[in-house]
Amino acid sequence: MTGVAAVPHFDAAEIAIVCDGVWKSYRNYHQRSHTLKEKVLAKRTRYEEFWVLKGVDLEVPVGSTFGIIGANGSGKSTLLKTMARILTPNRGFVDVRGRISSLLELGIGFHPELTGTENVYLSCSVLGFSKRDTQARYEEIVDFAGIEQFMHMPVKNYSTGMYARLAFAVAVTVDPEILIVDEVLSVGDESFQLRCYERIAKFRAEGRTIVLVTHSLEVIRTLCSQALWLHDGVAQVSGEPLDVVAAYLGEVHGHLDEQLQTGEVVQHQRFGSGEVVVDDVVLLQNGEVTKTARTGEPLTLRVEYTAHRVVDEAICSIAVYRADTLAYVFGQTTRQAKVPLRLAGQGAIEFSIGALPFLGGQYLVSVALLDDGTLQPFDWHERGYSLMVFDNPAFTAQAGIVRVDGAWRASTATVPA
Amino acid sequence: MRSELGDLFRSRELLWSLVVRDLKVRHRGTFLGMLWSLATPLLIVGLYYVVFKFILGALPVTDLPRPDGQAVPFAIYFFCGLTLWNFFSGSLSGATGSVVGSSYLLRKVYFPRAILPLSAVLSGLVTFLFELAVLLVTVMLFVGLPTVTFLWVPVIVLVVGVQAFGFALVLSAATVFLRDVAHFISVLLQLWFWSTPVVYSLLFVAPRPAMLRMVKLNPMTGAVVSFRNVVLLGHNPSFGLLGYSLAFGLVMVTVGFVVFHRCQKLFPEIV
Numbered sequence: 001m002t003g004v005a006a007v008p009h010f011d012a013a014e015i016a017i018v019c020d021g022v023w024k025s026y027r028n029y030h031q032r033s034h035t036l037k038e039k040v041l042a043k044r045t046r047y048e049e050f051w052v053l054k055g056v057d058l059e060v061p062v063g064s065t066f067g068i069i070g071a072n073g074s075g076k077s078t079l080l081k082t083m084a085r086i087l088t089p090n091r092g093f094v095d096v097r098g099r100i101s102s103l104l105e106l107g108i109g110f111h112p113e114l115t116g117t118e119n120v121y122l123s124c125s126v127l128g129f130s131k132r133d134t135q136a137r138y139e140e141i142v143d144f145a146g147i148e149q150f151m152h153m154p155v156k157n158y159s160t161g162m163y164a165r166l167a168f169a170v171a172v173t174v175d176p177e178i179l180i181v182d183e184v185l186s187v188g189d190e191s192f193q194l195r196c197y198e199r200i201a202k203f204r205a206e207g208r209t210i211v212l213v214t215h216s217l218e219v220i221r222t223l224c225s226q227a228l229w230l231h232d233g234v235a236q237v238s239g240e241p242l243d244v245v246a247a248y249l250g251e252v253h254g255h256l257d258e259q260l261q262t263g264e265v266v267q268h269q270r271f272g273s274g275e276v277v278v279d280d281v282v283l284l285q286n287g288e289v290t291k292t293a294r295t296g297e298p299l300t301l302r303v304e305y306t307a308h309r310v311v312d313e314a315i316c317s318i319a320v321y322r323a324d325t326l327a328y329v330f331g332q333t334t335r336q337a338k339v340p341l342r343l344a345g346q347g348a349i350e351f352s353i354g355a356l357p358f359l360g361g362q363y364l365v366s367v368a369l370l371d372d373g374t375l376q377p378f379d380w381h382e383r384g385y386s387l388m389v390f391d392n393p394a395f396t397a398q399a400g401i402v403r404v405d406g407a408w409r410a411s412t413a414t415v416p417a
Numbered sequence: 418m419r420s421e422l423g424d425l426f427r428s429r430e431l432l433w434s435l436v437v438r439d440l441k442v443r444h445r446g447t448f449l450g451m452l453w454s455l456a457t458p459l460l461i462v463g464l465y466y467v468v469f470k471f472i473l474g475a476l477p478v479t480d481l482p483r484p485d486g487q488a489v490p491f492a493i494y495f496f497c498g499l500t501l502w503n504f505f506s507g508s509l510s511g512a513t514g515s516v517v518g519s520s521y522l523l524r525k526v527y528f529p530r531a532i533l534p535l536s537a538v539l540s541g542l543v544t545f546l547f548e549l550a551v552l553l554v555t556v557m558l559f560v561g562l563p564t565v566t567f568l569w570v571p572v573i574v575l576v577v578g579v580q581a582f583g584f585a586l587v588l589s590a591a592t593v594f595l596r597d598v599a600h601f602i603s604v605l606l607q608l609w610f611w612s613t614p615v616v617y618s619l620l621f622v623a624p625r626p627a628m629l630r631m632v633k634l635n636p637m638t639g640a641v642v643s644f645r646n647v648v649l650l651g652h653n654p655s656f657g658l659l660g661y662s663l664a665f666g667l668v669m670v671t672v673g674f675v676v677f678h679r680c681q682k683l684f685p686e687i688v
Contacts, residue, residue, distance in 0.1 A: 088682040118441065
C-alpha cells in the first residue's frame with residue numbers, strides 16, 4: 001500500500017501528489033522462470049536489479065499542470081505508475097489526494113474481446129463511476145472520441161488511433177480530480193490532438209490537477225504551470241517550465257557541444273588570432289536569455305566579446321546552418337549591412353530578427369569577428385552554437401526550413417461552349 | 418483484512434462489471450449466448466438420465482427416504498450434487514487465471530486487486546443459479562415438490578462461496594508467480610471431485626471407517642451432502658459437517674487474504 005501511516009508534512013489542502021524519496025527497482029531476470037520445472041532446476045534465480053527511480057521528491061500542487069520531461073528510460077513512466085498506485089515504491093512513499101484517472105502507455109485497460117461500448121462501461125466502473133453515471137456521460141464520451149460507428153466492434157479490431165481516442169475520452173470524462181497522462185497526445189490526427197489540448201485547458205481552468213509526461217517541450221512551455229526534468233531516475237530540476245526546459249536543453253545541447261567538439265556531428269572549428277575573443281553567444285527573447293525560439297517570434301543574437309586591443313574597423317559575421325543536413329540557411333556580416341564596428345574592451349554586438357523565419361528544427365550558428373582591412377579572423381567559431389526552433393501553432397503548417405508567407409488560389413479555365 | 422473487505426465493498430459496482438465482463442467474454446461469438454448457461458445443464462441432466470436409467474440400469478437411491486416416500490432416480494441424485502460441485506470447481510478454475518488474465522487492467526489502473534478472484538467466484542455463482550433453476554424444474558418433474566428445507570439453500574451456497582473465495586485468493590495469486598498452478602489445479606479438482614460424495618453417498622463409504630473419516634475431512638462433503646438433503650430429499654442439512662465446512666472456509670479466506678495481500682504489489686510487474 002502506498003502512503004500508509006506516514007505523517008503528512010505538507011498542507012493537505014494545497015498539495016495533490018507528494019512523492020517522498022521514491023525509489024523503485026525492477027528485477028531484470030535473465031530468464032524468468034514461470035513454470036515449476038524452471039523454478040526447481042534453476043539453482044538460484046538470477047537477476048540484476050536496476051534502479052529506475054533513485055529517490056525522487058516532488059510535490060504537485062492542487063490545480064497545477066505538472067509536466068515531466070526527460071530522455072527515454074529516465075523513469076518518467078515508472079514515476080507516473082507509482083503516482084497512479086499501480087507500482088509500489090521499494091522505498092519512500094507516494095501520497096495522492098483525490099480521485100485519479102490515468103492514461104498510461106496510451107491505454108486505460110480495454111478488454112480486446114469486448115466492444116467499445118462495453119469497454120466504456122467497464123473502464124468507467126474501474127475508475128469509480130456507477131452505471132448510471134456512465135449512461136449519463138456515454139454520449140459525451142462517444143462524441144469526444146468521434147468513433148461512433150465503431151462502438152459496437154470489439155476493440156481488438158481498433159486502430160491504435162481509435163483506441164487512444166476512446167481511452168482519452170473515457171479518462172477525461174470520469175470527472176477525475178487528478179488526471180495523469182503519459183504521452184497520449186502523440187497519437188491521433190491533429191484535430192483530435194487539438195481537442196485533447198482544449199480539454200486539458202478546460203481541466204486546468206476548472207482547477208483540476210494534471211500530471212503529464214511528454215517529449216514535446218512545446219507542450220511543457222505552453223500548457224504546464226510547473227515542470228520536472230527527470231534524468232536517470234533523479235529529479236534534476238523542477239519548477240518554472242521555462243527554467244526546466246532551459247536546463248534540459250542545456251544538457252541536451254551540452255551533449256551536442258561535446259559531439260561538436262569531438263567531431264561527431266561536424267568539426268567544431270575555432271581559430272583566429274585571439275586579439276579579440278568571443279566570450280559567449282546568447283539568444284535573447286524579450287530581453288531574456290533563451291535556448292529556444294519559435295517561428296515568427298522576435299529573436300536577438302548577442303555576441304559578447306573581449307577585445308585585448310582596440311580595433312577600429314572590424315566585421316562581425318554570423319551564419320546559420322541546419323544541424324541535420326548542414327544546409328546553409330542564412331548568413332550576414334556587419335560589412336554587408338554597412339554597419340561600422342569598433343571593438344574595445346568588453347562589449348556586445350546584437351543582431352535582431354523581427355520575426356524568425358526558420359521552421360522547427362535544430363540549427364547551428366557560426367560567429368566570427370574579423371579585421372575589416374585584412375580579413376584576418378580574430379576569433380571564429382564555426383558552427384559552435386546551437387539553436388532549437390519550434391514550429392508556431394499560430395501559423396498554417398509548412399514543410400521545409402523557412403517560413404514562406406504565401407497564399408493559394410485556384411481557378412478553372414472556362415471552356416467555350 | 419477489515420480494510421480489504423471495506424475496499425471490496427466500496428468497489429461493488431466494479432465487481433459487478435467484472436462479473437458481467439466474465440460472462441460476456443465467455444459467451445462472445447456464440448449463437449445462443451447466455452442461453453448456454455441454461456442449455457448446458459439441461460443437456461447434461463438429459464444425458465445422465467438416459468445413460469443411467471436406460472443404459473446402465475441404475476437403481477433409484479434409497480439412502481435417506483423422502484418424507485413422501487418418492488424414490489429418487491440416480492441421474493437426478495448425481496446431477497444435484499454435481500450442480501453444487503460445479504459451482505465450486507468452476508469458481509476455482511475461473512479464479513486461477515483471474516489475475517493473470519486481467520493484466521491489461523492491472524497495468525493501467527489501480528483498484529482493489531482482490532476483486533478479481535471475487536468476481537470469478539461471483540460469475541461462478543451466476544452460472545450456478547442457472548443450473549439451480551434447471552435442477553429445481555427437474556426435481557419437480559421427476560421427484561416431487563421441494564419441502565420447506567429448501568430454504569437452507571442460500572446458507573449452503575454461501576458456505577461454498579466463502580470456501581471458493583478463500584481458495585480463489587491463494588490460487589489466483591500463486592498463478593502469477595507459477596503458471597503451472599493452472600494445470601495442477603485441473604488434476605487436483607478431479608481428485609477432489611472423487612473424494613467428495615457426488616457420485617456416491619456417505620452410506621456407500623460408511624462400511625470403510627478410514628475412508629469415511631477422510632471423506633468427512635473434505636470441506637466440500639458437508640456442503641454437498643446438505644445440499645442434497647435440502648433440495649432433493651426434504652431433510653435438514655447435516656449441521657455438523659456444514660459447520661465444519663463453514664469454519665474451514667473462514668480460515669481459508671483469512672489465509673487467502675494474507676497471502677494475496679503479500680503478493681499483490683508485485684502483480685503489475687510480473688503479469
